Amino acid sequence: MLVSKNRQPHASLGRVLDDLGATLLELVCGDPDRPGDIGGVAIHDPIEEPALPRHALVLGVGLRRPEEIARLLADLGRHEACALVVRAPVTRSDELAAAARESGVALLGLTRGASWAQLAAILRSLLAEGDVGDAGPETLGGIPSGDLFALANAIAALIDAPVTIEDRGSRVLAFSGRQHEADPSRVETILGRQVPERFARMLAERGVFRELYRSDAPVYVEPPSSTLAEFSVPRVAVAVRAGDEVLGSIWAAVHERLSADRARALCDAAKLVALHMLRVRAGADVERRLRTDLLSTALEGGAGAREALNRLGLASQSVVVLALAIVGPSDDATSATERQRLTDGLAMHLSAVHPRSAAALIGDTTYGLVPVARDGDGEGQALRTAADFLERIGHRVRAVIGVGPVAHDVAGLADARASADRALRVLRTGNGARHLRVARLADVHVEALVLELRDLVAARGDRPTGPVARLAAYDKRHSTNLVETLRAWLDAFGDVVAAAAAMYVHPNTFRYRLRRLAEVGGIDLSDPDARFAAMLQLRVVSPG
Known part of the structure; x- marks a missing residue:
């Protein structure tokens, strides 16, 4: 059984620094051990008044001057933020130390070479901000259930080497501390949350993955002699299995072969990692189903709509409904996988716009709810958000989005969904709107009426x-x-x-x-x- 040292609360600032301190973040000044969980991640906008969740971790993109940082620390203190992240290097000064102390907001530096998008993605994984269907605390092998980062640190302590936990596609699910003891290839892997293609291809050509997935024993991997200079530290890897299914693998950067005791500990750890990965998968499925049920209930606008919106965190807010669908023929399995992938992508994209956004796949359509200001151009904002998402995913998948009008209350939500559905139907059929990927009903109203007339004619048999x-x-x-x-x-x-x-x-x-x-x-x-x-x-x- 693995035993980990006492750790900070799951979403505390101390926990984030424990996991990312040696790789992405450094503490410049302030107290990281103040009580309270991080309430969310926000990006500083110097033009607009901040609307921050309590105990927010704020990304100060573009901040450089000490006096500017000090002023923002004071302002964030009034909004009860927990920390501000700026681009390193940051010179610690008496002014910054005093501002951090008086505001109660810690100042962190983001490692040079790491992107803000990478940091935001990793923070989202660490903080697990989704609170729908949150169950009580649960442990597996003494580690909080599904906490792969805590498990990675525990394994690293057992075998005295920095480790990563990866899925079958070589995507990094979690990593331990001490990654600076590895080599540049490991740092690149963590920053990209994916083993770079040139390293994965080299491992495949050498038969490492074949040997890894055939065996229960750890596989020792020598670095290539000269072809990839960034890969200079040997690796030891072991497959993570659940019965006959390979879920992923654990990779340790080592300077010599593991002893028999440590190799056995790594194999035992793989069994525990499998339990946690299955728990993460099951938990994600349960949360996804619950979120789908809540969103579906809210969009129907019936008796339970208000309670559903309340549980989604969207009560008393004006929202815009987005309806997304894939256009074109595809086999059922591919289509279902692609729809879920797009749903997850839309959920992440909308969460960057507003932390309380919600998205779920209902039937073959993905619906999103985006909170908007009551007195602004919410429909236009949602239109731009939808267009930006489709631009990001490119044209490999032909997807279209219908945008509904702003719904100011529960009663207007069902009508907003109907409008988004009508616009989406025109986009899916290409009826006079083949050049459009995003549209409001007002943009395609005539085309929608023609489609509805066709339905009436077909129903009557005219x-x-x-x-x-x-x-x-x-x-x-x-x-x-x-x-x-x-x-x-x-x-x-x-x-x-x-x-x-x-x-x-x-x-x-x-x-x-x-x-x-x-x-x-x-x-x-x-x-x-x-x-x-x-x-x-x-x-x-x-x-x-």
């Missing part, structure tokens, strides 16, 4: 009548294309040259067909009512 019906029947008997000729002419607003080009025929040929369809269909093309009736039928009633 068929074309009048001139369109006569043209369709003539085309069927004589294998002509008079219906398509009429459609092309109407779409081109009567421009014969443009319509002929769309049909790939000579304008004179097109004029002949136009005269012929007027005779066959009995339609007066100079009558605006006749043109509108034909256009409407061609849009909503399938001549076929």
Whole structure:
């Protein structure tokens, strides 16, 4: 059984420094052991008045001058923040020390070379800010359940080497302290939360992963002789299994082979890591289901909507509904995996906009709730947030987002969802909006009405009548294309040259067909009512 030293509370500033102090963060001045959990992570905006959660950890992006930092420390003290992070190096001065002491806000430095995005992602993993469905404390092997960082530190103490815990895709789930004792490749791995592709390819080519996943014993990996200079410290790795399933692996940076006792301890640790990884997986599934149920209840706007919003932390706030879906065919398994991946990505993206945002996959649509100011352009803000998300994920997956209007209360939430759904449907079908990836209902209102008319026509079983019906029947008997000729002419607003080009025929040929369809269909093309009736039928009633 693994035993860890007494640690700080799970989301305390002391705990964050314990886990990240040697790799990402350094304490410049202030008291990291003040009681209280970190209430959230916020980014300092010098233009807008801060709206911070209590005990916030604030990222001071772009702050350099000591007097500017000192002023912000004083301001954050009035907002009961716990710490401010600025880019290292930071010269400790009497002014900064006094500001940290008087405000009660610790000042931390972010290691040069690390990005703010990396820090924000790692802090999110450490703090586990999601509080939906939070169960009471639970331990496995003396370690808080699912706390892989605490487990990594315990394993590092047992084998006297810095370790990482990784999943099957070589993504870093947790890491111990003392990483500065390893080599540059380990630091790069932690900063990127992923083993760099060139190192993973080298390990695969040498058969390390094959040997690792076939064996229960630790695998010793010598560094490459000269091809990858950053990889200079040997590794010992062991697979983490749950029955026949390989969940991931533990990697230790060592300077010599492990002794028999330490190798046995590493193998025992792998069994405990498997329990924690399964607990994390189960907990994530439970939380995801609960969040989905709460979001679904809130969006329905029924009797339980207010309580659901309260449990999501969105009660008494104005919110905008986003509806996201994937466009295009894909097999069921791939589609389900891709939808969940996009849902998780949207949830993380929205949380950066507002910590109380919520997102969940309901059916084949991902819904997001984004709190907005009551007196601002909430709809426009949500539109920009959605567009930014789709830009970030690129075009590998064709996804679209419908944006609903601002809902100021529970009663307006169901209508807001309906509007987002209507806009999303237009985007998914591409009905007159093929160039759009994000839209409000106001942007595609006519297209939405046309789709709803088609639904009504289909439900009633209506068929074309009048001139369109006569043209369709003539085309069927004589294998002509008079219906398509009429459609092309109407779409081109009567421009014969443009319509002929769309049909790939000579304008004179097109004029002949136009005269012929007027005779066959009995339609007066100079009558605006006749043109509108034909256009409407061609849009909503399938001549076929």
